[in-house]
Amino acid sequence: MLTRMPKPAASMPSAAAAILAAIRAVPRGxxxxxxxxxxxxxxxxxxxxxxxxxxxxxxxxxPWHRILRSDGRIAFPPDSPAFAEQCLRLRADGVEVRNGRVRLPREDSLDAAVWSPR
DNA sequence: CTGATGACGGCGC
DNA sequence: TGCGCCGCCATCA
Structure with a gap:
């Protein structure tokens, strides 16, 4: 059966793959x-x-620009070029960026519930 | 092995 | 909300 997933081993390369997959799964907007x-x-x-x-x-x-800090702030220094680009890409996605910060969805939202079966 | 560093997180004030 | 402190993880000097 496919009921058991391998124990999480952060050091194995697939960890990065899993992370990239999770990021790619974040829809536009x-x-x-x-x-x-x-x-x-x-x-x-x-x-x-x-x-x-x-x-x-x-x-x-x-879609790296859709990843922010837990408080909704962009994880780059406000004066860095990366910060500016992330702002642009987010707005291109239709996301409202206020002062380098966006409205982060609550963890207990339906979407999060689906994603985090626990 | 110890200490420093980093696109972090949570808590307290 | 803003800020600082401390905890956590992985990597590197």
């Missing part, structure tokens, strides 16, 4: 926190790992 992505990837408590993976990512197709 929506956003998620680093910690949320980590959980969706089966790596609870590895928010910083998500950040690490993203920092090494080169795929322009990856």
């Amino acid at each position: 929506q956003v998620a926190g680093y910690g949320t992505i980590a959980r969706r990837a089966g790596l609870p408590g590895r928010a910083r790992l998500v950040a690490r993976v993203l920092s090494g990512n080169t795929d322009r197709e990856l």
